[in-house]
Amino acid sequence: MGETAARPLRADAERSVRAVLEAAERVLAEDPGASMEQIAAAAGVARTTIHRRFANRQALIEALASSAARQLAQAVDDGRPDTAPPLVAMHRITANVLQVKSAWTFALGLPAGPDSEAAVLQQDINRRCIAVLKRAQADKLIDQAADLDWVRRVYYALIGESLHGNADGADPDALAARIIDTLLHGAGPRA
Amino acid sequence: MGETAARPLRADAERSVRAVLEAAERVLAEDPGASMEQIAAAAGVARTTIHRRFANRQALIEALASSAARQLAQAVDDGRPDTAPPLVAMHRITANVLQVKSAWTFALGLPAGPDSEAAVLQQDINRRCIAVLKRAQADKLIDQAADLDWVRRVYYALIGESLHGNADGADPDALAARIIDTLLHGAGPRA
DNA sequence: AGAAAATGCAACAGTCATGATGCAATTAGA
DNA sequence: TCTAATTGCATCATGACTGTTGCATTTTCT
Numbered sequence: 168m169g170e171t172a173a174r175p176l177r178a179d180a181e182r183s184v185r186a187v188l189e190a191a192e193r194v195l196a197e198d199p200g201a202s203m204e205q206i207a208a209a210a211g212v213a214r215t216t217i218h219r220r221f222a223n224r225q226a227l228i229e230a231l232a233s234s235a236a237r238q239l240a241q242a243v244d245d246g247r248p249d250t251a252p253p254l255v256a257m258h259r260i261t262a263n264v265l266q267v268k269s270a271w272t273f274a275l276g277l278p279a280g281p282d283s284e285a286a287v288l289q290q291d292i293n294r295r296c297i298a299v300l301k302r303a304q305a306d307k308l309i310d311q312a313a314d315l316d317w318v319r320r321v322y323y324a325l326i327g328e329s330l331h332g333n334a335d336g337a338d339p340d341a342l343a344a345r346i347i348d349t350l351l352h353g354a355g356p357r358a
Numbered sequence: 359m360g361e362t363a364a365r366p367l368r369a370d371a372e373r374s375v376r377a378v379l380e381a382a383e384r385v386l387a388e389d390p391g392a393s394m395e396q397i398a399a400a401a402g403v404a405r406t407t408i409h410r411r412f413a414n415r416q417a418l419i420e421a422l423a424s425s426a427a428r429q430l431a432q433a434v435d436d437g438r439p440d441t442a443p444p445l446v447a448m449h450r451i452t453a454n455v456l457q458v459k460s461a462w463t464f465a466l467g468l469p470a471g472p473d474s475e476a477a478v479l480q481q482d483i484n485r486r487c488i489a490v491l492k493r494a495q496a497d498k499l500i501d502q503a504a505d506l507d508w509v510r511r512v513y514y515a516l517i518g519e520s521l522h523g524n525a526d527g528a529d530p531d532a533l534a535a536r537i538i539d540t541l542l543h544g545a546g547p548r549a
Numbered sequence: 550a551g552a553a554a555a556t557g558c559a560a561c562a563g564t565c566a567t568g569a570t571g572c573a574a575t576t577a578g579a
Numbered sequence: 580t581c582t583a584a585t586t587g588c589a590t591c592a593t594g595a596c597t598g599t600t601g602c603a604t605t606t607t608c609t
Contacts, residue, residue, distance in 0.1 A: 177607055310546060357501055
């Protein structure tokens with residue numbers, strides 16, 4: 168969260184914060200204009216409790232975005248983007264990211280302020296993504312003339328699209344496989 | 359709009375309605391929670407005027423969604439989806455849709471109620487899209503084993519992604535070309 | 550057990566958006 | 580030109596959300 172942890176929260180307080188963030192994700196995903204009251208109810212917490220931890224509604228939103236962005240960055244790291252073979256890394260990262268993204272749709276769809284923690288993390292993720300794509304390009308998996316920034320955006324779009332219909336019924340690895348396959352070969356006829 | 363046009367609006371009234379819808383698109387795209395007052399101001403109209411034409415805020419939103427959906431359907435039709443050669447149709451439709459979508463980002467990104475006019479139009483568009491893809495498949499442009507529903511969703515995602523960075527600076531035809539190319543061949547190396 | 554922290558609850562003031570109404574002035578259209 | 584529709588403006592009532600505070604109660608941690 169945004170606070171520079173002055174002193175560690177008590178155990179129950181930390182639980183409350185987590186509950187609020189998770190509830191906020193659930194409620195706001197369904198209705199972005201939902202009230203603090205609804206969020207509090209979903210978290211099993213009094214509305215005043217939320218205001219004690221988060222000064223504003225906006226502060227809560229930002230904390231939510233930061234929390235989700237950190238989890239996303241973690242998901243990328245867990246795929247070992249710069250040590251594993253490109254194709255392996257892409258598969259693992261994709262599967263990991265799919266899971267995190269499906270759990271934090273709202274928070275990760277938020278427009279990140281230019282100096283927010285979420286924006287910084289997102290840019291770091293972008294860099295890692297481009298790096299993996301570059302390694303894939305070196306391995307002849309991606310065309311030499313390809314615009315890697317466009318490829319990255321297409322990759323993101325494919326991930327986003329994979330989350331729509333299939334809530335969480337399908338196997339993340341199967342979805343990841345289809346994403347990578349589509350990214351590299353498209354829908355055209357196979358050799 | 360939702361009303362079954364009992365009697366034609368007067369010329370100035372119709373102009374007002376259009377101004378309100380266009381202003382709503384502009385304002386709500388920037389802030390989905392914007393007030394009627396802001397919309398009215400952007401439309402150069404008094405707030406009460408909006409309330410006279412649209413009972414609720416929701417009614418305005420629905421009218422906006424319907425209006426945009428109709429324009430989108432028109433954009434597809436203009437590409438002659440079932441008479442032109444598949445590749446030509448896809449290019450034309452893509453270029454047309456890009457223009458409409460960039461002008462009505464908010465309205466077309468709205469969750470369409472199950473029995474809304476927008477939903478009906480969208481489903482019709484989906485059918486036409488699948489039909490074109492099927493013709494492309496018959497012409498060996500798309501793999502025989504491809505899941506056309508997935509292809510359609512990827513196609514939509516590529517269009518959506520093309521709208522992000524490039525506000526409206528780039529040539530729609532160039533963007534369309536890249537979309538179709540990516541859809542059919544992906545990012546992999548060329549033969 | 551005892552101090553400190555955290556919570557629930559109730560209440561309050563302030564702000565803002567909504568939707569409605571009446572009236573005077575303007576404008577389209579026959 | 581004459582009628583009817585349209586609009587702007589001012590105003591009002593209503594309701595919802597926000598953020599804060601005080602106090603009693605419960606929970607954590609030492």
